[in-house]
Amino acid sequence: MLSLSISTLLLSLCSLNVGGCENYDDPKKNLRTEFALALYQRLAELDNRTNLVISPASISLSLGLLQLGAQGNTFAQLKNALGYSTHDQGALDSLHTVYQEVTNSSQGPIAQLACVLFVQAGLLLSPQFVQHAALWANTTLRQANFSEPNRTTAQINEWIATSLGDGETNGLSLETTDSPLHQVAVVSTMHFKSTWQRKFIFTNTQPLSFTTAEGLILKVPTMYLRNEVNYGEFLTDSLERISVVELPYLGETISMFVVLPSDRRTSLAQIETHLSTRSFPLWSNNLRRTKMDIFLPRFRIQKHLDLKMVLPALGITDMFDPTQADFKGISEQASLYISEAIHKAKIEVTEDGTSASGTTAMVLLKRSRAPVFKADRPFHFLLRQASTGSILFIGRLMNPTE
Numbered sequence: 195m196l197s198l199s200i201s202t203l204l205l206s207l208c209s210l211n212v213g214g215c216e217n218y219d220d221p222k223k224n225l226r227t228e229f230a231l232a233l234y235q236r237l238a239e240l241d242n243r244t245n246l247v248i249s250p251a252s253i254s255l256s257l258g259l260l261q262l263g264a265q266g267n268t269f270a271q272l273k274n275a276l277g278y279s280t281h282d283q284g285a286l287d288s289l290h291t292v293y294q295e296v297t298n299s300s301q302g303p304i305a306q307l308a309c310v311l312f313v314q315a316g317l318l319l320s321p322q323f324v325q326h327a328a329l330w331a332n333t334t335l336r337q338a339n340f341s342e343p344n345r346t347t348a349q350i351n352e353w354i355a356t357s358l359g360d361g362e363t364n365g366l367s368l369e370t371t372d373s374p375l376h377q378v379a380v381v382s383t384m385h386f387k388s389t390w391q392r393k394f395i396f397t398n399t400q401p402l403s404f405t406t407a408e409g410l411i412l413k414v415p416t417m418y419l420r421n422e423v424n425y426g427e428f429l430t431d432s433l434e435r436i437s438v439v440e441l442p443y444l445g446e447t448i449s450m451f452v453v454l455p456s457d458r459r460t461s462l463a464q465i466e467t468h469l470s471t472r473s474f475p476l477w478s479n480n481l482r483r484t485k486m487d488i489f490l491p492r493f494r495i496q497k498h499l500d501l502k503m504v505l506p507a508l509g510i511t512d513m514f515d516p517t518q519a520d521f522k523g524i525s526e527q528a529s530l531y532i533s534e535a536i537h538k539a540k541i542e543v544t545e546d547g548t549s550a551s552g553t554t555a556m557v558l559l560k561r562s563r564a565p566v567f568k569a570d571r572p573f574h575f576l577l578r579q580a581s582t583g584s585i586l587f588i589g590r591l592m593n594p595t596e
């Protein structure tokens with residue numbers, strides 16, 4: 195097949211030119227998508243009723259730093275789950291690109307991504323690791339005294355609140371452990387707020403019905419836009435029809451893909467299991483320019499996630515186990531293990547990207563013959579960086595008023 199030979203050729207060109215490859219058949223790219231989708235599916239299984247959002251890119255970056263300090267099986271598990279090795283310069287370069295583009299506000303997107311490692315105070319850290327951490331995607335190392343769990347808890351909560359710029363407390367509380375082993379808590383946050391390439395007009399927003407999975411009908415502020423967008427309808431493996439629309443952000447380096455069951459009788463849970471490394475690129479690369487009427491509820495989701503609940507299902511177990519963890523690359527002096535791995539993601543979707551406020555004028559929408567994409571029931575969304583294929587965010591909206 196022609197497409198196969200072209201991609202084989204591109205792959206071999208890529209391996210000659212490590213780091214500079216922007217091709218969709220890049221196996222690294224697929225592995226990264228695989229991590230993102232596997233992580234999301236585990237999470238969705240644990241919690242199948244509420245709004246969700248996580249930033250796989252941010253989680254992948256924070257685990258990447260741990261990989262730099264890991265050895266033996268702890269290293270191997272992180273490498274296998276993440277789909278990249280921090281010993282590979284090409285992988286490091288592409289991670290750097292992800293981070294630079296996401297946080298480069300001159301191109302439009304405004305993402306704040308931060309990671310912190312709280313390490314037991316008084317411990318001698320490997321100078322090489324300290325140096326790596328300083329250069330790694332906005333990471334800081336902090337000292338904490340895990341013998342004083344309440345103080346450490348307060349320290350972590352305060353860091354989360356500051357890095358996300360909000361005053362909300364998180365209900366995190368560390369347990370007192372009598373373990374003589376040394377602990378590390380890793381915390382990552384990601385906040386995204388950007389401007390659409392083509393803004394929704396504020397005065398076109400009006401209260402429309404949104405039907406929840408339980409059949410509850412809510413009136414929620416729904417944004418409206420008539421625009422030429424990339425759109426497609428596809429069948430999942432179990433023959434459920436889904437509609438996918440791509441809404442680019444300013445600069446077109448990042449797009450939001452909204453995935454909606456076409457038939458209102460199909461639940462979101464039924465299509466969740468079909469979001470895969472094979473299906474998502476297939477859908478997103480086969481959209482067609484279509485002039486459409488788009489209705490999307492305004493929403494804001496923030497989610498606090500305990501990664502200890504999901505990472506073991508992806509094969510990352512040793513780092514949480516005091517008897518197995520091997521972080522000799524962080525400190526030669528003591529046995530370290532990860533006692534906490536916390537992630538907090540926050541996303542806001544509004545007409546233009548600035549906080550929507552004030553009163554809303556009602557408009558009567560003219561009838562048109564354009565096809566309609568109406569997200570008036572639960573849907574998935576994914577934010578993907580075009581150049582690297584990295585999934586910055588993945589989540590679902592079950593209830594816009596939550």
Ligand SMILES: *[C@@H]1O[C@H](CO)[C@@H](O)[C@H](O)[C@H]1NC(C)=O
Binds near residue numbers: 242243461463
């Ligand atoms: C949600 O999870 C609960 C408990 O695991 C299960 O009983 C229920 O059927 C699930 N609901 C859906 C819509 O998948």
Ligand SMILES: *[C@@H]1O[C@H](CO)[C@@H](O)[C@H](O)[C@H]1NC(C)=O
Binds near residue numbers: 294295299300301
């Ligand atoms: C940020 O984006 C602008 C515009 O695309 C580009 O010129 C600049 O080099 C970028 N900066 C970095 C640090 O990537």
Ligand SMILES: *[C@@H]1O[C@H](CO)[C@@H](O)[C@H](O)[C@H]1NC(C)=O
Binds near residue numbers: 297305332
């Ligand atoms: C880096 O992290 C700090 C919080 O530790 C945050 O305020 C800042 O916005 C982050 N920078 C970027 C570029 O994400």
Ligand SMILES: *[C@@H]1O[C@H](CO)[C@@H](O)[C@H](O)[C@H]1NC(C)=O
Binds near residue numbers: 316340341
């Ligand atoms: C940590 O806290 C314990 C209990 O309060 C105290 O005995 C110890 O000296 C502290 N360690 C450091 C390095 O501050």
Ligand SMILES: *[C@@H]1O[C@H](CO)[C@@H](O)[C@H](O)[C@H]1NC(C)=O
Binds near residue numbers: 344
């Ligand atoms: C730590 O917090 C727990 C629960 O909030 C509380 O019961 C306990 O008294 C606190 N310990 C100290 C030393 O403040």
